[in-house]
Amino acid sequence: MLIMTVAVSALDPASVDAGATAHYGDPVREQRLLTDAAGLVDRSHRGVLAVPGADRLSWLHSLTTQHLERLAPMTGTELLVLSPHGHVEHHAGVLDDGTTTWLDVEPGSDLLGYLQRMVFMMRVEPADVTAEWALLSLVGPDTDAVLAAAGVPPLAAPDVLPVPDAKFATGTVGARPTAMYAAAPAFGGWVRRVPGGADLLVPRASVDEVAAALGVPWAGIWAFEAMRVEARRPRLGFETDHRTLPAEAGWTAPGVHLEKGCYRGQETVARVHHLGRPPRKLVLLHLDGVTTDDLPAPQTPVLNADGRTVGFVGTAVRHHELGQVALALVKQNVAAGTVLHVGPSTAQVDL
Template sequence: MSPISVASIDPSSIDAGAVAHYGDPSREQKILDTEAGLVDRSHRDVLAVPGVDRLTWLHSLTTQHLTGLPPMTGSELLVLSPHGHVEHHAVLVDDGTATWLDLEPGAGAGLLTFLSRMIFMTRVDPADATADRAVLSIVGPRTDEALRALGVGPLAPADVVPVPPAKFATGIVPPRPTAKYAAAALPGFDGLVRRVEGGADLLVPRAAVPDVIAAAALPPAGIWAYEAVRVAARRPRFGFETDHKTLAAEVGWTAQAVHLEKGCYRGQETVSRVHHLGRPPRKLVLLHLDGIATDELPAPHTEVVKDGRAVGFVGTAVRHYELGQIALAVVRQNVKPDDGGQLQVGPSTAAIDPL
């Protein structure tokens, strides 16, 4: 069956360049949830940062601890505003010669502009590699089997350092990335594999995408299935579960992308203050939507209303094959699952998942 493109549904969507589904979104979700499938995410932007100073340079500009990062290791990072608001989120992998950053479609130009302004006398050469490199994702509990079929592995699962409590003693957080993703070369395709939570990302030459898909021999799944699995796992996405005033702690990025003991970087004071106070202004929650008033899913940044007042916004809403209509939302910290009063998202009644 021919794929149905998101572009044919909503050309203004950030995912317009991806395949929505391959005829059966629910079945594709189940494959990603219980087996392993391949998602073409080649609409993501990719930046390359070669140069001998790349790791110390990125360490000084971002939230992640990157000095001494071993080759063939991945992680995540944020670039913050001076007031600590999230301006960029990227997933990275270093191959020993260059650090590769992949990020949301259309976000690469803004991050590249920022990085280019910060070069000064540093031996780095950041560049847009989107035209040359593409991201494919293997998702599901059978990811390791799929990687072995591609001649890779075994790769260690994602290694994430527990977030320390407020007012923790110095030295608790080790001097390494808070999230370490094992990586390896993809034989025969001049590509890289990065083992992440819930699957693995393949960074390959764009011209090799059809051959890599054929070699993987996995059931294809569209971006709708990928997003449904992501929402159910409560993983935030930049531009969806974020707005202009998002703090890293509000959406749970402190674990994967923020090192709480590294040296000074832009926005670090806010990160430290919010963590030690222990109570960010907002939080990420999973909403269950009743789906009675309408079958239409709310658009990103639709208000969440309680007792007639806006208390947050929806990020991503999906139809999950088991959970029905669900959504990730960012709401005020004092909004509780059991404190009475109904939440409203457009015409739909919503409830916060207590877990």
């Protein structure tokens, strides 16, 4: 059967996802596949960094928001790098194989440049290995069954610590990553169990071989993004701007350890958490879809009934069940059910 592959670059050459496939002929079917069964998404346009060296975990622990000193081999997590004022500058998925820590980052990320500037006398050698390694994502409720059929040993479900109360007592947060994603060697690389599925970091030359071994249909980045929006998972550069704090975007649980040693931006993180009310919050907007079929572009202002700007749109999608929806970062005082305006569309907040 002939499959029509539509590249993002053919639709939006300026998109950060221009190196990905938008869909394989039927975006709605692909969404249902990821909702009801399992599909494979090629996310190999993302950057991959390798950080080998004896000091890698303690070094990354000191530079990032995550507790990494005791990250066990074959465990993944997430981390953030913040500005001195606590604003999110970088986000990365993490996997350590016992000798190297692997980071997957947004296309075009300059995280490597920052890490290289921070090496000093540490025994680490961060490098960009995107040309050799590719990230694929297996998404859907059948993920575990598909991996088992391909010979991957069982992987524990993601283990994410709850965010402690604003005035939590010392010792409440364990000395471990706030999110722990089980991993295992597979397909010449590694599989990392994550919320909603599993990420596969594999040699770029073996992508087709891995896809054949898994035996599930391909799904495009449009379907992947629709699932991400439904799950309200933020994405750097979409649901963030130059002043976004981790707590605003909902990154505290998977990516920020609130009781670890000093790192850049920690004072702001602690102050915002203990005050218990970040200035903005991530919400899902339902768009009316009446005035226009066009989805709002990222960074489109969100206006209240008085015409005042209360936030901005991050990612807008056509969801196969929810219709036109978008993630948006809005002011903390915007209540559930509030009617807002995004361009010519009316929108309603769903917290």
